[in-house]
Amino acid sequence: MAPKSCALCQNAKAILRRPKTGQQICKDCFFRVFETEVHNTITEAQLFKPGDRVAIGASGGKDSTVLAYVMKTLNERYQYGLSLFLLSIDEGITGYRDNSLETVKRNQQQYDMPLKILSYDELYGWTMDRVVSTIGKKNNCTFCGVFRRQALDRGAASLCVDHIVTGHNADDIAETVLMNIMRGDIARLGRCTAICTQGEDTIRRSKPFKYAYEKEIVMYAYFKKLDYFSTECIYSPDAYRGHARAFLKDLEAARPSAIIDIIHSGEAFEVKDEVRATQKTQQTCKRCGYMSSNDLCKACSLLEGLERGMSTAAISDKGRRKLEAEGPAPNNLRTIPYFRPPTTVTIEVPAASQ
Amino acid sequence: MKLKIEFGGGLELLFLNQRTHLIVIPSTVPQGDKNGQPGQPVDINFLVHWLKDNLLKERPELFIENGTVRPGILVLVNDTDWELEGEGGYQLKEDDEIVFISTLHGG
């Protein structure tokens, strides 16, 4: 087949077909349009203002590695005026996270960004290896998910950042839309396409790759020769997400625009106020000060269950009743350090910043 | 015919945890081979079956599906997206470099 020339510059040899548009484009045009689209996503949603301190949730995987590289590039090119940090959570999974953290440490050098690593062990006193050896592989993803969410906020608070960005891409979001539809979780469906979320006390989180296809992220990493780590977590064959992902990839193969179409339909769902109101109002955890919809936050409940040898306590109502029947939490129970939301940092911010 | 094969994105774990493989395959489909028309020049779909039969060590379902690579695996032919080269029907040439990258492993 004769080489095709680029649909954008009409000059260089095309190396990639864009899944979003079907356009065949060359390497330089690909880099430019990919970066420019992320920049447009950022400016249209007004994600940042000059002087913001932004933590990139970095796992060493492809998405967060490309995100760190692109954030650095755009911050310099368009003078966002951001201070960027890498924030990694060490779940304590031997053979998985220890290797991916080595990648993040190399990224720290390559991108010249400060890196903060916060481990489950130092925060909760438990590594995931120990959680799994205690409770088995059945509910471990519940523990890991709750622990990670809170660890990211706490890590961000210790860096005094205003904002956490994560590498969630268009495929991830489309997959979550599908999962919420299949589960009938309407309240989540209403929220899952938001580019930026902010709880009452937690730190703003956003997804600059919301409209970036996984294919393009991986191609970008490949052509830029970025250093990333790729292995499935040894404890998490998340079967349900796996099915949704396989289904989405089949849809994409039949019609590449399916991914963006699903995101747009997710955005177009109107969730009635009554449904939205079922989200409980937020308070702070009586034990650790983190935001919570009950007296105890999920992490404190899970940790108490682990410490008292009743790991199902925070997972099922039956388990909770059993725990309560055993009496109140002992005084010497291990708890999570008290959470203090980041204090306002005094940085000179230019007036009229947005 | 000599080819250079590269695996990435976690796919290398299925192939002896080795990223680069130099291989030699027949340049036409051998007699009695069910993975193509005997005597015809070999294409990427033939290569995918050849890799499964000769190099793959575990879990073939993570690599091959319905006679070609599983959706979610990106393929490059001499550093060009295979979607521009005729995908599985691309006819291989001496010294081609074929890259397979999984997009399915964590972000």
Ligand SMILES: [Zn+2]
């Ligand atoms: Zn071009």
Ligand SMILES: [Zn+2]
């Ligand atoms: Zn708590």
